[in-house]
Amino acid sequence: MKKIIKTSTPWRPQVLAILGGLCLLGSAVPAWAQYMWLDEKGVKQLSDRPPPPNVPEQRILKAPGKASFNPDAAPAEEAAPAQASTPTLAERNADFNRRQTEARQAATKTADEARQRAAIAANCDIARKNQQALNDGIRIATYDKNGERYFMTDAEKLEQEKNNRKVLAGCK
Secondary structure, three states: OOOOOOOOOOOHHHHHHHHHHHHHHHHHHHHOOOEEEOOOOOOOEEEEOOOOOOHHHHHHOOOOOOOOOOOOOHHHHHOOHHOOOOHHHHHHHHHHHHHHHHHHHHHHHHHHHHHHHHHHHHHHHHHHHHHHHHHHOOOOOEEEEEEEEEEOOOHHHHHHHHHHHHHHHOOO
């Protein structure tokens, strides 16, 4: 007969308690991201959100990633050149909007040029067909200003051929 030995795992509840404690500690990390600044009236403001963009950098007393306010420390003018090299959110938005506007203008310009090329090609095709009809020597009917139909004379045909040649000279 075989003997079954049950082994207990006394360490599991302790590991679970440690993991639970780490999870609770991890959930408290966002609470560390506190902001403190002085508003325009000099009143200290506390928030978990960044101060409004109109608050100058010198009035921000505490921010995540920024050293805490030390009144004995030297003024922050030395740090200003390093901060000036990184664009602000407003500058990045303005740059993004400028690039979008330029892209829209370029797309509009390209579309206009394509429409112009298509119109020129259509005009050239019409001029070629008119020239072919004039070269065939057939009678060509047209309408006068009163809407009455009449046939073109030889002089009118020559004038029309001259105009068609001018148009066809610009065609490729």
